[in-house]
Each structure stands twice: as C-alpha cells, then as structure tokens.
Amino acid sequence: MSRWKKLGVIAGGNALPLTVAAATAARNEDIFFVRLKGLADPELDQYPGVDCALGEAGKIIRSLKDANCDAVLLAGMVQRPELKDLKVDWRGAAILPGLLAAASKGDGAILEFLVKTLESEGFIVIGVDEAVNDLLATEGAIGKVTPDAQSLSDIRKAAAVVRALGEFDVGQGAVVANGLVLAIEAAEGTDAMLDRCGTLPNNIQAGGVLVKRPKPGQELRVDLPVIGTETIRRAAAVGLSGIAIEASVALIVDRPKVIELADEAGLFVYGFKEVDLRNA
Numbered sequence: 001m002s003r004w005k006k007l008g009v010i011a012g013g014n015a016l017p018l019t020v021a022a023a024t025a026a027r028n029e030d031i032f033f034v035r036l037k038g039l040a041d042p043e044l045d046q047y048p049g050v051d052c053a054l055g056e057a058g059k060i061i062r063s064l065k066d067a068n069c070d071a072v073l074l075a076g077m078v079q080r081p082e083l084k085d086l087k088v089d090w091r092g093a094a095i096l097p098g099l100l101a102a103a104s105k106g107d108g109a110i111l112e113f114l115v116k117t118l119e120s121e122g123f124i125v126i127g128v129d130e131a132v133n134d135l136l137a138t139e140g141a142i143g144k145v146t147p148d149a150q151s152l153s154d155i156r157k158a159a160a161v162v163r164a165l166g167e168f169d170v171g172q173g174a175v176v177a178n179g180l181v182l183a184i185e186a187a188e189g190t191d192a193m194l195d196r197c198g199t200l201p202n203n204i205q206a207g208g209v210l211v212k213r214p215k216p217g218q219e220l221r222v223d224l225p226v227i228g229t230e231t232i233r234r235a236a237a238v239g240l241s242g243i244a245i246e247a248s249v250a251l252i253v254d255r256p257k258v259i260e261l262a263d264e265a266g267l268f269v270y271g272f273k274e275v276d277l278r279n280a
Helices: 016-026 042-046 057-066 090-103 107-120 149-168 190-197 229-237 255-265 274-278
Strands: 007-011 031-036 049-052 071-075 124-126 173-177 180-184 209-212 242-246 268-272
Touching: 007 016, 016 031, 016 042, 016 071, 031 042, 031 057, 049 057, 057 090, 071 107, 090 107, 107 124, 149 173, 149 180, 149 209, 149 242, 149 268, 149 274, 173 190, 180 190, 190 209, 190 229, 229 242, 229 255, 255 268
Parallel strands: 007 031, 007 071, 031 049, 071 124, 209 242, 242 268
Antiparallel strands: 173 180, 173 209
C-alpha cells in the first residue's frame, strides 16, 4: 500500500521516468508528469502531464497541486544549466538566491535544496526505489559472470576513491584497472567518462572495472547511482571486465536486458556492500 494517493514525477532525461511510468501503470495507479523541456523523453507525452522549463518553479508546483499530487519523485538526468539561459517565473525568481547558494556547494546541495523546497509545499518526496520495487541492486553477481580476485581488488579501490572524494561532491563513479585509477566521474556523467577511458593509450583500461556508489551524506531520495543497458554497452566497448554497484543504494534499469547484454559481452555486474570493503 502506497503512502501517497497520487504521484507526480518531475522527469528529466534517460529511461528512468519511463520505468516509473510502466511500474505505476501495472499497478493501475494515477500518475502525473512534469516533463522538463528539452530533457524528458517524448514517449512520456502519452501520460497525463505538462511541459515545463527548468526555471518555471511556480508552474511546476502549481501543476502538481492542480493535478492533486501529494507525492513527488525526481527522476532522470538533469544537466546543470547555464544561469544566463535559465528562464525563471516568479516562483523560480523567489527561490533563485537559495538555489545559487546551494549551487556554490555542489550538485548534492542543489538536490537537497530542491527536496526541501518541495517538502515546504506540502509534498511527500520519495525515491525511485519506493515507486519501482525491483530497481535496487542486489548483493553479489547479477548474471553468469563473477569478478576474479584482481577485479575485486579494483572494486575496493574504486569504491574507496568515490568515498574519499565525496566531500568535494565530485561524482558517483570511478574506473580502476589493475590497481591504476583511470577515470573519476565528474560533471560529464558516466557515459562520457567511459568514452574517455576508450581514448587512453595502450589499452590500459582492459580488464578494469567501473564502480558506482552514492557519495557520503548524499540525499538518497534523489540521484541514486544508475546503470542500464547503455552502461553495459559502453563498458564492453572500452574493454572493461565488469561493473560493480553498491547493493541496496544503486539502481539497475531494465535488469533482464542488462543481464542479457552483460552475459553476452562476458562482463560481470556485481553488487557489493560496505561491509565487503571493510572486511577485505
């Protein structure tokens, strides 16, 4: 039984909002989408909703309330906009000083500010994992391939790198191969980071691993680490051995297809726990 009556989704890019739509439709639950212009997938047009610019905070909040939404979910990728291009309405202008103050501290602070703003309007803010039950990564190998001893060592190092850089709000991912840190995710995102690995000389990324985990202190209702079919394709294209994600706090979109593609490519997909890193 849901703890809300009607869910509103503020939808950015990638497949995650569509996954939420399919899950709620399967449960015959009402849903309403705020489709962010230039970001949301056009397939979301088939669901009840409205198109809003990123800076139209007043329109977003008013639309959610007019649709009788009592819970809100932020789903999908949103790149930080250029402030000079951000067109704001009256509500957007009112929250802009607080948003700018948060922006100076990093993306994590921006998300926390947005959550608090929505809560101050009376909405229940939920995480994607609460709307879609089977998205969270489970512990251990997910598929036929398992990491060997070297890969497990690389997983531990990459996970430690992400944790150590967390206070700087850098990113949620790192690539390590044979003990060598090859890449750290920053503003470019996971896909671009993996593509960057493919430009390294002498194929040094071969046999490496991608690790994704939340940053320390992260607001877990928004921006959980996500992998999907495109992550598998790009990891395979640059010669990695596999992908590791922190179990219970990372999402796998389209799990059956992810497993199929990973098995075909000979890649492992592995869910680790914090205790595994400490006991190694």
